[in-house]
Amino acid sequence: MDIAFYITAAVTLISTGMVITRHNPVHALLYLVISLLSLAMIFFLLGAAFAALLEIIIYAGAIMVLFIFVIMLLNLGEETAAQEKKWLKTRIWIGPAIMAGVLLFELCYLISSSDAVLYDQPNVGPRPVALALFREYLIGVELAAMLLMAAMVGAAHIGRHKKMVLHRFLKEKEIQ
Amino acid sequence: MNEILRYVLMIVIVLFTLTTTAAWLIWLERRMLALWQDRYGPNRAGPFGLLIVAADTIKLFFKEDWIPPFADKFIFVIAPTIVAAAVLMSFVIVPFAPGILISDLNVGLLFFLAMASLGVYSIVLGGWASNNKYSLLGALRGASQMISYEVFMGLSLMGVVMLSGSFRLTDIVLAQKEYWFVFTQPVGFVLFLIAGIAETHRLPFDIPEAESELVAGFHSEYSGMKFGMFFIGEYLGITLVSAMVVTVFFGGWLGPSFLPPLVWFILKTFVFILLFILLRASLPRPRYDQLMEYGWKIILPIALLNLLVTGAIALLIY
Secondary structure (H helix, E strand, O other), X not given: OHHHHHHHHHHHHHHHXXXXXXXXXXXXXXXXXXXXXXXXXXXXXXXXXXXXXXHHHHHHHHHHHHHHHHHHHHOOOHHHHHHHHHHOOHHHHHHHHHHHHHHHHHHHHHHHHOOOOOOOOOOOOHHHHHHHXXXXXXXXXXXXXXXXXXXXXXXXXXXXXXXXXXXXXXXXXXXX | OHHHHHHHHHHHHHHHHHHHHHHHHHHHHHHHHHHHOOOOOOOOOOHHHOOHHHHHXXXXXXXXXXXXXOOOHHHHHHHHHHHHHHHHHHHHHOOOEOOEOOOOOOOHHHHHHHHHHHOHHHHHHHHHHOOOHHHHHHHHHHHHHHHHHHHHHHHHHXXXXXXXXXXXXXXXXXXXXXXXXXXXXXXXXXXXXXXXXXXXXXXXXXXXOOHHHHOOHHHOOOOHHHHHHHHHHHHHHHHHHHHHHHHHHOOOOOOOOOOOHHHHHHHHHHXXXXXXXXXXXXXXXXXXXXXXXXXXXXXXXXXXXXXXXXXXXXXXXX
């Protein structure tokens, strides 16, 4: 189990690094998909199979496809990659990198100072997850549902448009 | 050690059987289409034309394996493998018969949905990497079609999960000892079948490739075995959806005891494979916007209503 965890963790870190450094947006997104898949794998190793599969279904399977969908429509080519390359100068990324490094150091210190065993947890089935969601965290679930409903109504409102009749002779019968 | 050996053996057997089945489905489909359209179909190579599969494979292997110079080479090469890999991964959780399955995950049904959702990448990336407008149009259609129908696929299965109380496929099969779920969840069955056809992008929902308008859609630029991979992936997808329909709605391996369980499973699966082929032979393709409108305005409300009614009844009875 240890080896599986370390391999998956290494894949996650490398692919996430690649997401940041790739110039071609589609390649970067593909690395992000791999990163999400390996994260799901880590959830799986931690015994949260339900969360792992939801991660794949929702993030890797739906949201990332929509990202790629949009990028595909933008028709980005060589020029964008070159522009991206120009933007990724040392001067720009050095500041955030130092600060992220400090945080990483802190995280490593906190993890190494606590002696909790993170993996080798018992496998949690869907039933306890459902019971927790709809008993203890019911209000959270309902609030999230309301938020999503609001987003959906907003999207439907923005997407609605008047019917346009472009035909020469049928103009008089135009439906407003 | 013995346990590991059993796993490996099972995986090899399932893999071999599936790829062979998918290859012979090409012959089956062409013969059945011909039968339903009053033609002969392939009948020259070998008995009943069975060797047409070998001829097709040899032809695909010897074709020039061309990668267009304007394509994104790496993604172009990797795209066809994704669909075959994702579908083959899904078979991990299909219970063929008691004892004949690879893994009995307690989230099996979700695993199937997860793998089905990863299959989209094959179309999207293949179409994008080809750097061709027809391919791109096919990829766009494929992405939106598969994302929408994935939603209904998940929703249509949830009724069964409520009734059986488990995501584990063996539990779902065993819960159908008295009556199959197709009788208690008829709406769920019809919706799942429609979503399954859309997920495998078979006719009448083969809008991503629609050869009359988009050349060959997302795989216009593919040739040789790369095209063969998309082809095999499609037939594997048909087998998978048929196997899932049988497992979830038609009692899986359960049946009268004069035949062994595995034979029942295979027989039922082939009935649905033939239904898929019959649909291809008989139905015209809808327009792209009709397909999307049909999905979101008709299937989604029905799926939610089905879920609501099933939930209410389950709450009253249990």
